[in-house]
Amino acid sequence: MINHDVPETSYKADSEICDRYISFSSELLRLSLIAIGGYGTLVTIFLKGNAPALAAFRSSWGLFISVLLFSACAGSTLIHRFFASDSMAWYLSYLRAIINSNPDKEKRELKGFYKTLNISRWALIAAEGFFGAAVVAFIWGFYQLLFLQA
Numbered sequence: 001m002i003n004h005d006v007p008e009t010s011y012k013a014d015s016e017i018c019d020r021y022i023s024f025s026s027e028l029l030r031l032s033l034i035a036i037g038g039y040g041t042l043v044t045i046f047l048k049g050n051a052p053a054l055a056a057f058r059s060s061w062g063l064f065i066s067v068l069l070f071s072a073c074a075g076s077t078l079i080h081r082f083f084a085s086d087s088m089a090w091y092l093s094y095l096r097a098i099i100n101s102n103p104d105k106e107k108r109e110l111k112g113f114y115k116t117l118n119i120s121r122w123a124l125i126a127a128e129g130f131f132g133a134a135v136v137a138f139i140w141g142f143y144q145l146l147f148l149q150a
Contacts, residue, residue, distance in 0.1 A: 011092060018088050021124065022081055028127050029077040032070040035134065039067050046145075062141025069134030076127035083120035090116055 042063075090113035097106040 011088075011095060014091065015088060018084055021120075022084050025077045025080045025084070025124060025127065028131050029074055029081075032074040032077070032131060032134070035070045035138065036067060036074070039063065039070075039138075060141045060144045062137045062139075062144050064141070066134045066138035066141055069130050069137055073127050073130035073134060076123050076130055080120050080123035080127060083116045083123060087113055087116040087120055 090109055094106060094109035094113055097103075097109050
């Protein structure tokens with residue numbers, strides 16, 4: 001069997017689209033990690049030797065939930081990045097199978113491509129949802145901390 005190379009024009013646009021999704025996912029990851037670090041800084045500054053502040057901080061569930069949601073967002077973005085890259089590998093294997101006229105491998109590679117693409121898609125959707133919910137929870141927690149604690 002002759003192994004033919006896949007012309008770059010066959011997958012270049014798809015690769016660029018994949019890179020843009022991965023860079024969007026990277027931004028969500030970066031912002032989530034900054035928010036988690038900001039939470040740690042907030043805890044350090046706000047609680048420095050202040051017992052009433054500690055009690056107020058403990059009762060602010062919104063901040064705690066936001067950290068969990070930012071962590072879930074970070075995890076989802078990492079899952080997305082892995083499966084988005086893996087789906088491109090499956091796609092290239094699929095194109096090679098088409099060029100080499102291997103119908104069995106073609107079906108297998110296409111099935112793997114769709115499976116990883118689906119996981120990638122749902123991981124990105126989950127990351128976006130977690131990030132939005134985390135921002136809302138953070139705002140609510142900060143509101144609790146500043147205005148509802150008397």
